[in-house]
Amino acid sequence: MTSTTASAIAVRDPWALVPPIGNLDAYISAVNRIPLLTQEEETRYARKLRDEADVESAGRLVMSHLRLVVSLSRQYLGYGLPQSDLIQEGNVGLMKAVKRFDPDQGVRLVSYAMHWIKAEIHEYILRNWRMVKVATTKAQRKLFFNLRSMKQGLKSDAADGDTHRSTLTSAEVASVAEALNVKPEEVLEMETRLSGGDVALEPQNSDDGEESYAPIAYLADDSQEPTRVLENRRRDELSGDGIGRALEVLDPRSRRIVEERWLKVNDDTTGGMTLHELAAEYGVSAERIRQIEVAAMKKMRKALEPVAG
Structure with missing residues (x-):
């Protein structure tokens, strides 16, 4: 193949020009030269992929x-992770979006794919982001590389002989700040950072089987999310008027058993009666009381179905 022929193919097929992502600048430059598809082209390729499983059409869309x-x-560079890794994870999300995209839903692929791309990037960050960058400014870097050794020297020279202190005194903070030409508050901030361990973004299981509290628990507030609002509204309705309406379908004995077993809270906080106590009162076995309770709960659930639906 001559160079002229190769150039002609490259012009017609810019998709062949994308280099490996290892050379990030070249990769970004190449993908920015790939022409965007018109809506008609996008729809045609998407239908061929959906109806014929056409791999070439999938490639064009991707x-x-x-x-x-x-x-x-670029929106996630602040987490200190390589952009090339973020792009690779985002490309996985893009391919998932292309595979699931339906061109007849009236939505462009660019809008549909954003969710899948961000989801993959978020997952990658959650798996890999474990520690905030310790040193970002010139002063912080100077402190990062010198503070630990200077602290050891100050402890060995301590007049009180206390070499096990983990924090610096005010005089020591001032001494370090003067020696490194930084502010005392910067010394204190770096000391705090260096003394802290990595903080997991997600909860970790402890030895006793309980999950620890983690930042992910308060990074997002989903209290106003539409599904959560509807669930809360439904729960409030069922726990209020719904319970009273369901109890009305029971006979007096079944109703009392349910109230004693599930709804009764005495002043001494001991709760309602046990199966054996109710059995003794009604002159039947505890198993019979349990059967009555199960049947009553089924009737109540059936009565609540119109509300729950």
Whole structure:
């Protein structure tokens, strides 16, 4: 193949020009040169992929949206993770979006794919982000590389002989700040950072089987999420008027058993009666009381079905 022929193919097929992501600058430059698809082209390729499982159409859809992944990856550079890794994870999300995309839903692929791209990047960050960057400014870097050794020297020279102290005194903070030409508050901040361990973003299981509290628990507030609002509203309705309405379908004995077993709270906080106590009162076995309770609960659930639906 001559160079002229190769150039002609490259012009017609810019998808062949994308280099490996190892050379990030070249990769970004290449994907930005890939032309965007028109809506008609996008619909045609998407239908061929959906109806004929056409791999080439899938490739066209993916390649024309690689620049979207690059753009979204820039939003997550603050986590200290390589952009090339963010892009690779985002590309996985893009391919998932292309596979699931339905062109007849009236939505462009760019809008549909954003969710999948971000989801993969978020998952990657959750798996890999474990520690905030310790030193970012010039002063912080100076402290990071010198504070630990200076603390050891100050402890060995301590007049009180206390070499096990983990914190610096005010005089020692001032001494370090003067020696490194930084502010005392910067010394204190770096000492705090160095003395702290990594903080997991997700909860970790402890030895006793309980999950520890983690930042992920308060990073997002889903209290106003529409599904959560509807669930809360439904729960409030069922626990209020719904319970009273369900109890009305029971006979007096069944109703009393349910109230004693599930709804009764005495002043001494001991709760309602046990199966054996109710059995003694009604002159039947504890198993019979349990059977009555089960049947009553089924009747109540059936009465609540119109509300729950």
